[in-house]
Amino acid sequence: SALCELSERISTAGSLQEALDSILEIVGDLVWYDESFIATADYERNVLVIQAYRGKSGQDLRGSEILISEDDLSSIAIRERKALLSADISEDARFQSTLTQLSHKGVRSFMAIPLTVHDEVVGVLNVHALAPNLYTEDNVRILSVIASQAAALYKELEALSALTTYTDNILRSIAAGVLTLDKDGKILTWNKAAEDIVGIPAEAVIGRHFSKVVQDLEVTDTDKQRLLSLVKNVFETGEKYLGYKQEFHTKDKDVRYINMNISQLRDHTGEVLGVVMIFEDVTKGVQLEAEMRRISELAAIGQLAASIAHELRNPLSSIKGAAQYLRNEYSDHKAICEFLDIIVDEVNALNKVTTEFLDF
Numbered sequence: 001s002a003l004c005e006l007s008e009r010i011s012t013a014g015s016l017q018e019a020l021d022s023i024l025e026i027v028g029d030l031v032w033y034d035e036s037f038i039a040t041a042d043y044e045r046n047v048l049v050i051q052a053y054r055g056k057s058g059q060d061l062r063g064s065e066i067l068i069s070e071d072d073l074s075s076i077a078i079r080e081r082k083a084l085l086s087a088d089i090s091e092d093a094r095f096q097s098t099l100t101q102l103s104h105k106g107v108r109s110f111m112a113i114p115l116t117v118h119d120e121v122v123g124v125l126n127v128h129a130l131a132p133n134l135y136t137e138d139n140v141r142i143l144s145v146i147a148s149q150a151a152a153l154y155k156e157l158e159a160l161s162a163l164t165t166y167t168d169n170i171l172r173s174i175a176a177g178v179l180t181l182d183k184d185g186k187i188l189t190w191n192k193a194a195e196d197i198v199g200i201p202a203e204a205v206i207g208r209h210f211s212k213v214v215q216d217l218e219v220t221d222t223d224k225q226r227l228l229s230l231v232k233n234v235f236e237t238g239e240k241y242l243g244y245k246q247e248f249h250t251k252d253k254d255v256r257y258i259n260m261n262i263s264q265l266r267d268h269t270g271e272v273l274g275v276v277m278i279f280e281d282v283t284k285g286v287q288l289e290a291e292m293r294r295i296s297e298l299a300a301i302g303q304l305a306a307s308i309a310h311e312l313r314n315p316l317s318s319i320k321g322a323a324q325y326l327r328n329e330y331s332d333h334k335a336i337c338e339f340l341d342i343i344v345d346e347v348n349a350l351n352k353v354t355t356e357f358l359d360f
Contacts, residue, residue, distance in 0.1 A: 017062075019157070020052035023125075023150050028054065030146075031139050033127045035107075038115070038150060039066060040123035041078060048074055048124065051154075074124045077112035081121055083140045084112040088132035108132035113143050115151035122151050175280065180265055181231070182274040185210050197258075197281045219248045234262045234275055245286060257286040309358040313351065320347040 020038050027036055035055040039048035048066040055061070068075045077084045089110050109129040114121045125147045127135070171178050177194035181187055186209055190202040198217065205213045210231065214224050230241050243260040250256065258279050265276040323343040330336040 017052065019153055020150065021054075023146060023153075024052050024054045027125070027127065027143060027146060030142060031127060032129060032131075032134055034130050035126075035128040037061065037126050038123060039074060039126070040115075040154060041068070041121065043068075048078075051123075073110065073112050074126055077114050077124050078121050081114055081116065083114065083144060084110070085135055085137065085140050086110045087135060090132075106130050109134040111135050111140060111143065113140065113147045115147050115154065117148070117151040117155050120155075122154055125150060177279045177281075178276070180274055180276045181210050183272065185235075185274075187213060188274070194279075197279065218250050218252075220251070223248045230260075230262055231275060231277070234264060238264050238272075240264075245282060256281060256283045258282065305358050305360070309354045312354050316347050316350055316354075320344055323347070 024036050024038065027033070033054075035053075037050050037053040037055075039050045041047075042049055046068045048068060050061050050064045050066070053059070053061045053064075066072060066074060068078070070076075073084055086109070088108050090108055107128045107130060109132055111125075111127040113125045113127075115123040115125060125143060127143070129135070171189065171191040174191070175193055177197045178189060178191045179187055179194055180189040186207060187205050190205050192202075195201050200213070200216065211228055214228055217224060217227075230243070233239065234241055241260065241262040243258070243262075245257045246260055248256045248258055259282050261278045263276060264272050265274045266272055320343075323340045327337055327340040327344075330340070
């Protein structure tokens, strides 16, 4: 019944700390102790770190560290990979050289049970009592089963924690904004890119309803309603939304262009957990595209100008050359020369205009 209760408590625990505390509580229901703790091994630093602690003195030693050494009973249990039991350590010859710390506390009965999973010792369960002759081999056998549960739990949650940390690192590193909503519409995830794009820090939005956060956005009411409608539709229909270069108009009348992907968030069984939105600010890209189009258009105008200038200058040069030739031929005819001079001057004027057009 204790194991069934332990399994139920572990399954409903919200964190590793809560689960380990439940284990010590179950241990307290099975055996009397004045002090009990679960410590995990950090072999890189050669220490045991107390993760859960219960004591009659009311102290809280969680986070305290014990050096893994030759004369520490917890270290001996880990090193020898077997449980240590003493009905009265003050009279137990096996532990006379290791009693310094515990004897100062007045400990008499003692159990140290290694936490082993997949042939790996990940920590130790310690149980101490001030009274002698409290613990037996039967106690060790029962607590060894509980210790194995604690070891498996620790490794599972440690792996989950590592995966969560890895996922958090990914979300923090990618350039796209990522936010997730639970089934009630409350924001669960708001990564660094989302902070940068929207301009609102994660601590200001996590746990708040999405509709409330949308009201804080510096965009028009029409854009707010459109965004809420898109998310609502994905919630209700399950149909994904892909929006490319969606325009959002700020109250300063600036336009920001956003690519959005909104879809339902599901677990491995297909159950709907909420909604995930991935979005990216592509305003600079859109502005660059517009600038490139403008440059391309100007380049086309430049090519047209060069072509027109070329087509105009050739006949103008011929006209000017012909007028100058005729002026030399009819130099004695004043009226003719005046008209020819007008032709040359007008050709020069047209050449000047053509040059200015090309320069522009």
